[in-house]
Amino acid sequence: MSDDKILEIRNLKIDGKSGDDWLPILKGIDLDLNRGEVLGVIGESGAGKSTIGLAAMGYTRGGCRISGGTVNFDGTDLVQASETYRRKLRGKRIAYVAQSAAASFNPAHRLIDQYSEAPIQHGVMASAEAQSDATDLYRRLQLPNPDEIGFRYPHQVSGGQLQRAMTAMAMSCRPDLIIFDEPTTALDVTTQIEVLSAIRDAVEQFGTAAMYITHDLAVVAQMADRIQVFKLGETVEEAETRKMLSQPEEDYTKSLWAVRSFKATAKPKPPVDEVPVVELKNVDAAYGTTQVLFDVNFKIHKGRTVAVVGESGSGKSTAARVITGLLPPSTGEILFNGETLPADYRKRNKDQLRQAQMIYQMADTALNPKQRIGDIIGRPVGFYLGLSGKQQRERVRELLDLIELEPDIYMHRFPGELSGGQKQRIGIARALAADPQFIICDEVTSALDQLVAEGILRLLDKLQIDLGLAYMFITHDLATVRAIADEVVVMQYGKVVEQGPKVEMFRPPHHPYTDLLLSSVPEMDPDWLTDLLAARERGDAVDPDDADAAAK
Amino acid sequence: MHPIAKMALQRLALGVFTLFVVSIIIAGAVEFLPGDLAQEILGQSATPEAVAAFRAEVGLDKPPVERYFSWLGGVAQGDFGVSLATKRPISDLIAARLGNTLFLAGFAALIAVPLAVTLGMLAALYRNSWFDRLVNVSTLSSISFPEFFVAYVLILFLSVGYGFDARWVLAVLGLLLLVEGGGAVKSALKDSGRFSFIGAIVGVLGLALVVNAVFSWWTYQVEPVQAFPSISNISPNTPFGERVYRSFLPALTLTLVVTAHMMRMTRASIINLMASPYIEMARLKGMSPGRIIFKHALPNALAPIINVIAINLAYLITGVVVVEVVFVYPGLGQLLVDSVSKRDITVVQGCCLIFAATYILLNLTADILAIATNPRLLHPK
Known part of the structure; x- marks a missing residue:
């Protein structure tokens, strides 16, 4: 394993229990990730995306087992390693960002305590240090009131902010690798942009390697250096992001790319005097x-x-x-x-x-x-x-x-x-x-x-x-x-x-809010997010504050 | 005003109203009892004149509604009246008995609540293991038997007759360790092909215990001992240590009766939460299993657990009649039973009112605690 490689998965097989039988979820997959690289993991439900993400942490959900292969993280095979070893790794060197931040934050504890938990328990920082570090990261991820927001409970914070707080929490021990498991799927388009840019900045700043799991191609195009497509527990194909978008090789990938082509039959306009239903x-x-x-x-x-x-x-x-x-x-x-x-x-x-x-x-x-x-x-x-x-x-x-x-x-x-x-x-x-x-x-x-x-x-x-x-x-x-x-x-x-x-x-022309909605829908262009944020910065594109102002 | 204080006051007011309704129901029920105090005391052979004179003396000749309201007026001022049978003030009568009942309930609760919550958490932590099954089977068996049966079984083993032979416990424990250790070795071999040394050590230890117990039975007989008294007669002058000793068996009976309910609820609430995403998140943050149960699951499982504990505490105070009778323990339940058979209406009403108040107060406490432990309710948006 070369020095700049952080994760190397070889021929990984995972089974899930169905009644008395073990059915394969992952059928022997290979995956590589270099330090500081962002890998997009794409597939429809049932592709085994989340299972791959969790397996990268040496973790399987209840009712699943690893039946073969290796997960080599920085020189150690996590499949063979002891549970204690894996536990010391999780949260400290490999962190996880879940799909629903609202469900994945413990409702009984304040955000900042949940942030500090991993650094304190893994012996990385003392309590006071962890708290000031939390505030610092909250500020970098552009959360409102970074000094105060950590002292709120999860239910007092909105979905988009929670998702950024969870990204901050994953960063708390400055891990080598973060698994993002559909982090923006549950969010509105306009909120999604904020979270995407926050995640991208954070990953760039700390040079963290990341696995970005999603079913949304346009989103992964903004985030990933490289994309690996999965279907039913097997790799379909893998390539650099730009190449994957412009010239996908496999039919399955092409079909994913082509989904958005459906148009309903156009209907004639109703007569002016027709009574609406x-x-x-x-x-x-x-x-x-x-x-x-x-x-x-x-x-x-x-x-x-x-x-x-x-x-x-x-x-x-x-x-x-x-x-x-x-x-x-x-x-x-x-x-x-x-x-x-x-x-x-x-x-x-x-x-x-x-x-x-x-x-x-x-x-x-x-x-x-x-x-x-x-x-x-x-x-x-x-x-x-x-x-x-x-x-x-x-x-x-x-x-x-x-x-x-x-x-x-x-x-x-x-x-x-x-x-x-x-x-x-x-x-x-x-x-x-x-x-x-x-x-x-x-x-x-x-x-x-x-x-x-x-x-x-x-x-x-x-x-x-x-x-x-x-x-x-x-x-x-x-x-x-x-x-x-x-x-x-x-x-x-x-x-x-x-x-x-x-x-x-x-x-066009649109109402500013319609404009905001339309411009916030990710496009299959890897530069879309960068261009949009730059345009909003310059004032060429409508941003959320303009739309709010227009509504009031 | 703080929302919790406001809620508590509202509920207290509602509780007072509930008590009033309960008092009407009690008074009505007592009226339906056949016979009355005069007949009970004077006996079958009393002349109608003597019975009538006795009734007039204690005020039983007045209509029920009038008697009820004069009693209620007294209660509202804190005066429960006097016992019709003994003429002693009911407050004194009840106070001594209530103290005993609270002592027994507190004793049982001190054993049962920590035991049940701990067992529940351990059972959740080691779900579907032999430990889990053992805890479930034993607590559910003890709750399935009627209280008096549990009480007599305890008397049989811990007080009279065969006495108590500790080797039984060792033998059963050994058998369990043997099965559990063997199972661990077997499943480790099957799942990952590795040999479980801890499982093997546990199994060997269990085998040693079983062999030791069997060998000991073979070779010598232990004299049965009477560990605890079967009659818990305590008086106000009994010293504290003596009280604890004498009321141990009734407390143990009650513990066996209430533990299952609280333990099952603790286990179920925690297991229910173990599937939630924030528990998985805690695992993925590398937290230890113990910390996950205590810091991440338990705080969110408190509301249902607190409610079940409150119901069981109320039961310990109000439901102990049978246990008190078996062990001849001078508690409030005994007083209630005696007073009903004597048709001592005012005492019955007093006891019932105290029971009802206990229920209301404990449930109120449970609700307040449930809110106080839930950040969503304590810190609204």
Whole structure:
């Protein structure tokens, strides 16, 4: 092993326990990392990305075992090393940054105590020294109030700041290697940029080697010197970032690169005098005394898709709750085919309830794990359409055909036996079971891999054309908006800041906030982040403060 | 005002109201008891005139509602009245007994709570090991038997009859170490192909203990000893050490009865948290298993544990009737049972009110502690 190599993985095999059998997760992978180098690890779910990241620390999750190969870190094979040796390495020489900082910080302790824990326990620094060091790193990572923020508990700090605090925590012992496991996946696009630039600066300043795990190609293009693509526990290909982006060799890599090409069928504009299926008129809404929607107006026409875009906290999901009647608005009204709907869902009749259905973000939690697919879809069929027995079963079969799942195979399965994409299809079938005119799709593709998500978008597009459905499509992902929307509504702080047909929305001039959103979506150009930050510095591009100022 | 202080005051006020409702229920229930004090004291052969005169003397001839309100008026001023049967002030009667009950409950709690929480944490740390299974099986068995049964078994082994032969404990311990050590060697060989020396040493130690015990039974007999008294008769003058000694068996019985619940809850809450990302983070920061359990899991598991401890402490005070009767321990439960059979209404009401107040106060304490140990509630955004 040469001197400048920090990590060398050879023929690593890891199995996961499934019932009584051990199934392979990693099928003999090789990976090299030099000191100070950033390696992008790319793949869809099931590729074994996280398993690789953890294995680099000599760690396997419960129910997994290393069945062969070596993980050579700075001259020692971590597979053969004792647990005590590995424990002394973790946190001190190899550190980890997890996907969800909110879940990975211990809610019972202050940030600064969690920062100091590793240096103190590993005997690197004394308590006072660690605390002043924490403040210093918080400042370098551009956290607001660096002297004070460490004394807060995790729940008192926002997601983007927590993620930077976690990067600081990983740096606390000045490790040789940091594993970043999807550190920005859970963040909004505008926050993502701040975290990405903070991570990049920190890694550069300390010359730390890093493994950057993600499924987002555009993100990894900004971060990595070199990219290694994985599929189902095997390396697909590996190359320098620029080469990988410009001339991928393998078909699988090309297919990953090409995912964003889907475009929904363009629909004709509705006649000017057509009554919209759903219309929000001057809607204000509040949770308790906190007002979250301010004078929201928009229309959704038959057979068309309105994408509602905004960051977390912008009020998109609240607007959906208002339409479904779960949260009655404080003022304003909701019209359905020109008629006012009762504000509270309890006062709506069965037919009004039937007309508006929802598909949820997490198909995992939205389906009852103890019910068979036939029952999950059969229930709304029975409830809304009054069908039972053989008729109900027939209808369920038709619906399964519609969502392109074989009825004989899937009728009697439980949700746990389905893949993520199939579960989301069941969610769609359940919404269709009520025979609605209007469906709210709440971030329905954000938990899915890009290829799977594309399948769902295609299905939704096909159903819209066949059944003339109106969609309200809530998302924070502008690529999805580009693919599926007919009209776009941009929300910020509970207000609609801009709305109109998609073609106009993606053409300048924009509202500053729309501009910020659009410019924050990472592009597949390795220089994109550098250029954007420079442009914001010069004042050529809108930055978050401008957008905030424009909103107020 | 601090939100916790405000919450405590609100809950206290609600508690007073609950007590009032409880007092009505108690008074109503007591009215439904067949017979009354006069008949119990004067016996079957008393003339109706004598019974009537006795009733008039203690005030039983007045209507129930009037009696209830005059009693309630007294209680509100801190005066529980006098016992109908003995004419002694109830406050004195209860005070002595309550002291004994609290002593026994405190004694049992001092053993049970640290034991249960420690066992729970160890069981979580060594989940699915033989230690875990042993702790689970033994605590669950002890909770499954009725209290009086546990009490008599303890009397049988620790007080009268066969006495106590420590070699049993050594033999069982040895057997466990043998199985555990052997299992460790076997699984280490199977999983990583390495030989576990620690497992082998533990196994050999266990084997030695078993052989030693068997050999000892073969060769000589130990005279049974009466370790602890089966009757826990204590009086206000009993010195402290003597009290501890005499109330050891009832305290042990109660410990066996309440440990399982608290231990299971501790184990479950910690195991539940062990899957959370921040525990994995602590592991990836290279923290030791002990530190992970104590510093990272326990603080987040406190709320449910505190609640179960509170419920069990309340049970130790209010649920000990059977244990007190078996060991003839002069506690509040005994007083309650005696007073019910004597139809001494005012004493019954006093005891029940104290039991109810105990429940309310302990649950209030648990809620306050649960908030005080949760930074999300203590330091809002």
